Amino acid sequence: MRFILTLAFCFSSLSVAHASVTVYNQVPIGQATGTAQSAAAAYSGSAAYDSTVLNAPPIPNPAPPNQFTLQLQSSSNAVQGLSIMQSGSFLGFSIETSVVNQILGINSSFLQVPFLNLMANIKQRAGSVHVRVGGNTQETATLVDSIPDGKAIEKDKGLATNPTQTPALIFTREILYMLANITSLAGVQWYLGVPFNDTSNLRLGIAEAGQAILGDNLIGLQCGNEPDLYASHNNRPATYSPYDYFGEFGVLVQAINNNQNIPVKNKLIGPSVASGDWTPEMVWDTGFIPAYSNSLSALAVEHYPDNNCGAAFQLGAIKDPQTQFPNYLNHTAGKLLIAPYLNSTAIAQAAGKPFLMFETNTASCGGFPGISNAFGSALWGLDYGLQMAHSNFSGALFHVGGQSVYYNPFTAPPTNQSAFHQWTIGPLYYSTLVSAEVFGPSNTAQIIDLNANDDNMFTPAYALYEGGNLARVALFNYMTDPSGANTYTATISIPSGAPSQVKVKYLQAASVAQRTNITWAGQTFGGNFESDGRLQGSLDVQTVACDTTANTCQIKVPAPSFALVFLNDDVLSEVTPQNPLTFATTAVTKKVNTATVDAAVLATSNGHSGLEGGPRMGTSKTTAASNAAGSVGNARPAMNALVVMAMTLGALMVGTQR
Numbered sequence: 001m002r003f004i005l006t007l008a009f010c011f012s013s014l015s016v017a018h019a020s021v022t023v024y025n026q027v028p029i030g031q032a033t034g035t036a037q038s039a040a041a042a043y044s045g046s047a048a049y050d051s052t053v054l055n056a057p058p059i060p061n062p063a064p065p066n067q068f069t070l071q072l073q074s075s076s077n078a079v080q081g082l083s084i085m086q087s088g089s090f091l092g093f094s095i096e097t098s099v100v101n102q103i104l105g106i107n108s109s110f111l112q113v114p115f116l117n118l119m120a121n122i123k124q125r126a127g128s129v130h131v132r133v134g135g136n137t138q139e140t141a142t143l144v145d146s147i148p149d150g151k152a153i154e155k156d157k158g159l160a161t162n163p164t165q166t167p168a169l170i171f172t173r174e175i176l177y178m179l180a181n182i183t184s185l186a187g188v189q190w191y192l193g194v195p196f197n198d199t200s201n202l203r204l205g206i207a208e209a210g211q212a213i214l215g216d217n218l219i220g221l222q223c224g225n226e227p228d229l230y231a232s233h234n235n236r237p238a239t240y241s242p243y244d245y246f247g248e249f250g251v252l253v254q255a256i257n258n259n260q261n262i263p264v265k266n267k268l269i270g271p272s273v274a275s276g277d278w279t280p281e282m283v284w285d286t287g288f289i290p291a292y293s294n295s296l297s298a299l300a301v302e303h304y305p306d307n308n309c310g311a312a313f314q315l316g317a318i319k320d321p322q323t324q325f326p327n328y329l330n331h332t333a334g335k336l337l338i339a340p341y342l343n344s345t346a347i348a349q350a351a352g353k354p355f356l357m358f359e360t361n362t363a364s365c366g367g368f369p370g371i372s373n374a375f376g377s378a379l380w381g382l383d384y385g386l387q388m389a390h391s392n393f394s395g396a397l398f399h400v401g402g403q404s405v406y407y408n409p410f411t412a413p414p415t416n417q418s419a420f421h422q423w424t425i426g427p428l429y430y431s432t433l434v435s436a437e438v439f440g441p442s443n444t445a446q447i448i449d450l451n452a453n454d455d456n457m458f459t460p461a462y463a464l465y466e467g468g469n470l471a472r473v474a475l476f477n478y479m480t481d482p483s484g485a486n487t488y489t490a491t492i493s494i495p496s497g498a499p500s501q502v503k504v505k506y507l508q509a510a511s512v513a514q515r516t517n518i519t520w521a522g523q524t525f526g527g528n529f530e531s532d533g534r535l536q537g538s539l540d541v542q543t544v545a546c547d548t549t550a551n552t553c554q555i556k557v558p559a560p561s562f563a564l565v566f567l568n569d570d571v572l573s574e575v576t577p578q579n580p581l582t583f584a585t586t587a588v589t590k591k592v593n594t595a596t597v598d599a600a601v602l603a604t605s606n607g608h609s610g611l612e613g614g615p616r617m618g619t620s621k622t623t624a625a626s627n628a629a630g631s632v633g634n635a636r637p638a639m640n641a642l643v644v645m646a647m648t649l650g651a652l653m654v655g656t657q658r
């Protein structure tokens with residue numbers, strides 16, 4: 001985003017010998033030295049665990065009608081304005097390159113178990129999960145053959161002394177093997193970025209090794225991250241224009257076309273403008289799409305609806321979260337956010353290219369306390385996602401930063417606490433999980449915004465068709481009213497014939513301001529430091545009897561909540577795993593977040609079966625418990641892994657924040 005490269009990153013001294021954490025933080029230029037450093041990663045003081053609870057906005061006056069009818073056709077043939085076909089992986093994640101070793105694992109044999117679980121949850125519902133590893137740090141990152149200390153990724157020490165520059169990263173193929181192994185366990189498909197800081201010195205190693213190691217699971221290579229901000233970030237001359245980007249993109253296309261080690265030529269993604277200094281149209285007007293059509297796998301933009309740079313970095317006015325909160329709690333939020341892209345989604349569709357929101361979240365510069373980490377954001381993110389799908393985007397990625405942001409879909413514990421703390425799951429992970437169920441695994445889902453309740457902004461609804469048939473109905477209630485007076489009843493009317501009953505899952509919390517205990521169909525990832533990535537609690541799916549004479553089904557939607565109505569049991573069961581695929585954490589120390597995954601097992605593994613509790617995994621609770629009691633086995637490597645992980649992460653953490 002706009003402000004990122006105006007920041008200096010600073011690193012406190014390391015104390016790896018005792019595996020203690022590295023406190024890292026970011027401060028504006030000019031304050032990069034001396035006392036301005038604050039302990040961003042200090043225990044629960046970090047933004048990621050902020051306990052601010054705002055007040056839910058009052059009920060609007062007049063309150064929306066609490067009864068309304070949704071007249072639906074059972075076949076898509078009769079419906080005008082349905083979206084293009086969407087997949088369950090529509091919502092995914094964008095992970096800054098510099099934090100992969102906090103979130104994904106250290107190398108191909110040390111993976112973060114909670115991350116595997118979080119991805120497997122989505123894969124089991126959607127068929128696949130899309131994750132981008134990239135961001136500003138991709139622009140200067142370089143693939144190297146090896147790093148002397150044996151690490152897989154590291155800040156380039158040569159450049160680290162320059163305080164005005166984002167530290168350049170070097171990484172080895174081991175990072176790509178790690179991604180490949182995550183794919184084989186949890187079905188993740190990856191977007192990567194080709195460094196674009198200097199097109200006279202292209203470094204295509206990531207494309208070469210990426211295709212060789214990830215094969216078809218490398219689904220896109222982003223070329224240029226927010227090029228419209230290059231000039232204002234002093235990465236290009238002040239005159240840098242869409243035509244200059246067009247020219248540089250051409251240099252890269254030529255180099256890839258001439259490179260025999262990059263066999264698949266058409267995986268590129270651009271222009272990824274932040275709509276800061278250029279509109280997408282300014283790029284289309286250069287002839288970008290026809291010129292590079294043979295190389296492009298998708299077109300993309302990146303956008304955040306707001307920023308919290310004032311409070312985070314003294315860059316601009318400080319915004320009061322309580323005042324901002326209502327901006328995230330109605331249906332016009334998502335619509336306004338994507339209005340500037342409707343022309344582009346149509347242009348992309350005409351060109352036969354998917355159009356992606358490659359990086360987004362509640363607000364740049366870390367999000368807002370009490371908003372980005374509250375239930376209201378789960379509703380906002382889901383509605384925004386469904387609105388993008390309705391408007392013919394083909395996917396969107398929620399950004400994941402480090403400890404010093406409020407908006408993470410998931411946060412690994414600070415390094416020195418990974419032995420006794422687990423992960424913290426944020427509202428946007430719930431949005432993503434639920435969206436996987438909204439679209440399902442068929443890749444035939446089509447969605448339409450129903451303009452429900454006379455298009456009332458507090459009670460939006462969508463219908464979903466799968467294989468041409470009405471499959472699901474999605475209902476939102478943005479209000480908070482424990483009295484029940486603003487619970488609404490939506491009457492789903494299907495003149496051609498209603499089923500005798502429907503099933504309903506609810507995404508719920510007591511208030512839009514609630515931070516923890518969000519539940520999806522009765523299950524939760526708990527509060528701060530409470531999750532190993534698996535849903536806890538028993539599944540609660542409601543059955544609602546319909547009126548087969550009137551052909552109506554009446555669905556109650558409490559304030560606040562989201563309800564997903566399944567019109568038949570097939571569309572329910574395809575997104576309701578009977579045996580959730582999980583990777584249990586080892587019990588070596590109390591709650592260890594590190595798996596030991598033997599490369600040999602992975603190399604021969606066909607998907608997930610046979611791995612769980614397998615002899616080399618060291619992840620089953622019983623096995624690990626007996627190991628912990630003294631027998632030789634997996635406990636020792638896992639314990640070493642933990643120590644090493646703490647040391648490695650301490651040394652490697654690179655401050656990253658949007």
Ligand SMILES: *[C@@H]1O[C@H](CO)[C@@H](O)[C@H](O)[C@H]1NC(C)=O
Pocket residue numbers: 021023039041042043414416417
């Ligand atoms: C972890 O490190 C932070 C920052 O140095 C420190 O404030 C905190 O007390 C440490 N926590 C533990 C449990 O060691």
Ligand SMILES: *[C@@H]1O[C@H](CO)[C@@H](O)[C@H](O)[C@H]1NC(C)=O
Pocket residue numbers: 106107108109110174641644645
């Ligand atoms: C992964 O990291 C661990 C801990 O640093 C190390 O013991 C192991 O050799 C590494 N594996 C590979 C394949 O580099």
Ligand SMILES: *[C@@H]1O[C@H](CO)[C@@H](O)[C@H](O)[C@H]1NC(C)=O
Pocket residue numbers: 139140141142159168169197198
């Ligand atoms: C681009 O990044 C590489 C790797 O960090 C660096 O060596 C090079 O100097 C950079 N080029 C420019 C023009 O900044």
Ligand SMILES: *[C@@H]1O[C@H](CO)[C@@H](O)[C@H](O)[C@H]1NC(C)=O
Pocket residue numbers: 280281282284285343344347
């Ligand atoms: C859509 O974009 C094209 C290409 O830039 C432009 O010519 C056209 O005027 C735009 N249409 C609208 C409605 O903005």
Ligand SMILES: *[C@@H]1O[C@H](CO)[C@@H](O)[C@H](O)[C@H]1NC(C)=O
Pocket residue numbers: 326327328329330331332333336
């Ligand atoms: C609805 O959200 C929009 C966009 O964020 C905001 O501008 C508007 O004030 C909100 N409306 C109400 C009534 O809260």
Ligand SMILES: *[C@@H]1O[C@H](CO)[C@@H](O)[C@H](O)[C@H]1NC(C)=O
Pocket residue numbers: 080081082083084342349390391392
């Ligand atoms: C999405 O694309 C479909 C198919 O071309 C079209 O009918 C529909 O109007 C589009 N929706 C929007 C919001 O542009």
Ligand SMILES: *[C@@H]1O[C@H](CO)[C@@H](O)[C@H](O)[C@H]1NC(C)=O
Pocket residue numbers: 516517
């Ligand atoms: C979360 O749920 C637990 C168990 O039901 C309860 O004890 C706790 O008070 C709840 N916390 C919040 C913030 O609702």
Ligand SMILES: CC(=O)N[C@H]1CO[C@H](CO)[C@@H](O)[C@@H]1O
Pocket residue numbers: 108109177178180181184599602603604605
């Ligand atoms: C399935 C898979 O990709 N396994 C790989 C895990 O990583 C090691 C490298 O450390 C590879 O050898 C395996 O092929």
